[in-house]
Amino acid sequence: MTDQARPLRIAVLIKQVPPYESSPTLDARGRLDRTALPTEMNAWCRRAVTRAVELARATRGHVTAVTMGPPGAVDVLHEAIACGADDAIHVSDPALAGADCLITAQALAAALRTLSSLDVVITGRSSTDGATSALGPMVATLLDLPYAGPVLTLHRTGPHTLHSLLQQDEGESEVEIRLPAVISVAERSCPAAKAAPHIWPLTAPVTTLDLKALPDARRASESPTHVLATRATTTTRHPVLLDGGAEQIDLLLDLITEHLAGPADEAGPPVPNRTRAPAGPAVLAVTADPSSTSARALVGEAARIAAHIGGHTVVAAPSADPVELAAWGADLVLALTGRDPRPLAHALTEWTRHAGPPWAVLGGSTSWDREVLARLGTHLGAGLMSDLTALRIEPAPLQLVGTKPAGSVLADITARGRVRIATLHTGSLPLPTARPSRSLPVRVLDINTDAGVRTTRTHPVDDHDALERAAVVIGVGAGVPADAYRELDDLRRQWGAELAATRKVTDKGALAHGRQLGVTGRSIAPRLYVALGISGSRDHLVGVERARTVVAINHDPDALIFRHCDIGLVADWRDAVRALTARGMSRPPHELFAPR
Known part of the structure; x- marks a missing residue:
């Protein structure tokens, strides 16, 4: 043989x-x-x-x-x-x-x-x-x-x-x-x-x-990780349901305008300003795309935690702009010469041996972040809290507590030990208000290539950061056939909207996996989210919890999504989209508020 x-x-x-x-x-x-x-x-x-x-x-x-x-x-x-x-x-x-x-x-x-x-x-x-x-x-x-x-x-x-x-x-x-x-x-x-x-x-x-x-x-x-409590999921939205088909479009648009023209969104928390050299324990943020909206939220969250524990923020990233990262909360930059997860985790482990263990390590919820932080946590014997939708500090005893879905409930978990590691749905985090930028110390971290996994070809299909930048997002579910997406083009142009989807849609390849919202996808915080033909599973709704206004359009009056939206329209999605496109708005939704 x-x-x-x-x-x-x-x-x-x-x-x-x-x-x-x-x-x-x-x-x-x-x-x-x-x-x-x-x-x-x-x-x-x-x-x-x-x-x-x-x-x-x-x-x-x-x-x-x-x-x-x-x-x-x-x-x-x-x-x-x-x-x-x-x-x-x-x-x-x-x-x-x-x-x-x-x-x-x-x-x-x-x-x-x-x-x-x-x-x-x-x-x-x-x-x-x-x-x-x-x-x-x-x-x-x-x-x-x-x-x-x-x-x-x-x-x-x-x-x-x-x-x-x-x-x-x-x-x-x-x-x-x-x-x-x-x-x-x-x-x-x-x-x-x-x-x-x-x-x-x-x-x-x-x-x-x-x-x-x-x-x-x-x-x-x-x-090293421990579940503190579980609790039922709740909604803070108070749905207004319109049952009358496309004839209700004028009222629907009036309600959308009223929601979006209400009190302005509060600015994100200010990045803590530092007037002295980095000191105290480190909070390490690891990102592959340091100029993205996701990185901005991640670094801001790391800076918030560092300020709370009297520490400083370290950002590890390839091709980083230290001045930009300083504005979002970085105090020190580890400039990575490569991004292969296996050697990168080894290099970060060696860095902790010289610089001391960080108090916490944060990353996003992409497959790259998950592998890097899982490998790093294994090397350090640290607790990994994964795919969190919220993160907070508890003072007595001092601990980092994360929230994540677990079945049909939410679980609050914490990590014990010298190092706490968490991957976060960055779209669930507030975008911080920048502090004055300044020069930062930069340390170069050499990263070898991984001979075990060699990329031979890439097929980029999307602007991964587009959804987290978008003010208006239209989500499509299984009720909208893939060959009908072109019928949304005019409305998307009018409203300046990005397209997102449920897991069933991306699993079929109708849209890129990076457009999937929910527990196994992404979380976003647009000003307006319009759900077309989406039944409203809890998995999907986790991805739009921080949307300012959720509009649901579905022909089924018993669809779960009508319990978790702000405005619901019982109508065929095609009829509603055609009516919305024809009717237009005096000011498109994305012009009713300041850009992100």
Whole structure:
């Protein structure tokens, strides 16, 4: 057998989760209690199983499914075997109950080390009960392997290489991945692996490992992140519903004008002004695009936290303008010579050894930010609070508290230890009012290239920052066919609007992934958001919580979005758009307020 034809040894990491709309509570030890809830295989793990089985069959390889959880979690392993996996490992120990992402990654990495000659580890992009997107990069860091994801396609191209198309926020990239490697699979990039319970094997080849068998794993009690509380989601909007079709357009426009012409939006918080040299603990902000609106919000948030703890703000970025970053709150700039996540995380780790550990590290919620901060957190043994929609300081005891969706509730979480790490939906943050700019100290941080993941071609498809700059955004859901988007062009031009979408739309490729709003997409804060043909799932609405005015147009009077908007119109979207375009406004929406 030639090396090219060598069968690949593949492990696929899967997770058992409660149904997506469930509402977990906290147990007596402050852990999310899911014991009373039904369970199923995480939806994104199903895609990982599909890709693992496809790759194994194409190479005559072998798939081992791996999960961590209570005894009942063996069910997802039985289903994975029914879907084509060859055998399975079940990591199960009462001391692991309530483990956070880092402790979970350590336990799974320890289990993977028991497998010989492993070529590929495949994970889902995220999990429906936590949306961390950090497990893959953390496992890759612990195993000292390259990581690529989220992948849309996966093909073997050589004895030790795979070719993949990556789904990134600003477009798509083709990469060559050197094996062994860890890979995460994009949402809806392939059919979901499913098998009915009646065909699950009765005697499946499952090996159970506890902590005694995994000396490198740690107990859940050592988890650096901790859930403080959960609470139901609420809305502060008071919907006005118009039920009369396109005949109500004049009234709709009057209401929009009234909302937008009301009291002006409050200016963002001023960036704390510094009159002395940087001192105190550092708050590190890491960004790949330092001139973007996202970076402006991120650096301002870091400066706010630094001022609260008597510290200073450090910004790590490639191609940075120190004067601009100073205006948004930076006190020191780490100028990066490269941006490959794996060597960058190593370089930042070395920087902390010389400069001292930062009090906190902040990043955005792009795939790049998530990988860099997940790898850095693993190196530092720090708690990672991921995909937060809000962040605050609690004074007694001093702690950083983040808020994020968890199923159908909001969870407040904190990180313990010397370093706290958080990825944020930057569109959920206020844009700070700039302080007078000045020169800053700049330190160059040399970043090597990652030989394990080589980009061969990029396909930029969008201006990633456009949505966060936009004052008016029109969102389209599954109720608006992709071939009808051109019917929105005239209205978009009149209103100076950008186009956004729900996950179902971007999953089908109708719009770029960077246009997706919600828990697994982006958060924005336009003055006006118009939702067309959108049912109004909680996932999507998280992305527009900070919009000043939300207008919903849907033909279904029972659509959930009508409970979470400011103005609703029960009408066919086509009729409404045509009427809005024909009627026009004396002053377009984007002229009713000052630009951002």
